[in-house]
Amino acid sequence: MNTARSSVVLEERRVSKLKNRAVLLITCPEDLDVISAVSNCLVYNKASISQLDQHTTDPYEGMLFIRFEIELDPNEKAVNQLKIDLQELAIKYNMNWKLKTDTEIKRMAVFVSKMDQHLLELILRAQTKEIPVEIALVISNHPDLKETVEYYGIPYYHIPITPETKAEAEFKELQLLAEAEVDFIVLSRYMQILSPYFILKYENRIINIHHSLLPAFIGARPYDRAYERGVKFIGATAHYVTSDLDAGPIIHQDVHRVSHRHRAKDLKVIGSHVEKSVLAQAVTLHADDRVIVHENKTIIF
Structure with missing residues (x-):
């Protein structure tokens, strides 16, 4: 031969x-x-x-x-x-x-509000095959990122949400996810709290990025509270979503050293870089089937 x-x-x-x-x-x-x-x-x-x-x-x-x-x-x-x-x-x-x-590439949906940094990071890493996923669609409660997302050939759905329309909005979202045969969801700084019913539909298949080293600074304004507390490290946490706010099984975390010279706005800039890396790593671990959830913890292989 x-x-x-x-x-x-x-x-x-x-x-x-x-x-x-x-x-x-x-x-x-x-x-x-x-x-x-x-x-x-x-x-x-x-x-x-x-x-x-x-x-x-x-x-x-x-x-x-x-x-x-x-x-x-x-x-x-x-x-x-x-x-x-x-x-x-x-x-x-x-x-x-x-x-x-390996032929079963996971299909991912991204939920986003107005911030585009984490979303764009995921899109670029998915398109270069650094993250082994296919982004099936993006859902947002705001129209702001429609043009940006559709530029990459990804369907974008704007579903406004108010307290009165939340149940109806989630019903539409679940329909879209089912039609697109979505395997898991990423909340990319999505500023809405999902209902327990929604979470149960995708149990251990919804990944959130929180801009603090959980369990510290749960909830809103973590960088401002970290600055007020005078922390020496700031971090980010990617975790599975549960009905308890920011308390789901942790997939990945990382930190960055800061000092008294950094103001609250500096922490936000530094933290944004950490968040993007942590979220991408968590999505990769999930997509590669390297995560097993047991009770409220994860085993990462």
Whole structure:
């Protein structure tokens, strides 16, 4: 075989393998046999294990969390059989599991009000494939960013919200999300509080960025309150949304050192850079299936 043909064959094999990559997430009560049983199941179904991470809260009576990166058999029948066998193990070990292939790119919706910095960061990182997601649509309670978003070919929906129309607005939003087959939502400085019903529809699938190092400075004006308190670090927190304000499971955090020389407006500028980085990292972790939620905490692989 000539060199050119060999290169083509190798590239075809590489692409084929990429298409067959998958992630398997498992949560179950600690059991010494689980990892061995799942590994044997994968090998039996011709799935090659390329990476394995695990964490237990207690080696005897705790919870076990596992993340496998695998190469699946390209045969659809073999993949279906693997799912059947995994379900049998799930029954035996009281195991929750999720199998996601690399071809299943998550579809993301972004909710925004008037600030565009975080939204633009997400759009640019998604378009350059730095974040492995497809932005399906943007929803806002203001019309301000319509032209900016549509410039990138992303649908933009303006849904005004008042206390009187909140339920109706959320109903419209849920309809749009369902029609667009959205997998998860990012709140990009979206200045509205979602209802418990809405949150339940996308439980552990709504990511918010808060401009403080939670649990410090929950709620509004965190930079002003941080300045008044004379903090030496400011930070940002990306977390899953729950019905408790700014109290959901934390996905990612980061900080930046500040001093007495920084005024409140300086903290906002510095903090904005931290927020964008933290939010992008959290979205990447979620999109890569590296996050398992347990109670009000996350296990990050």
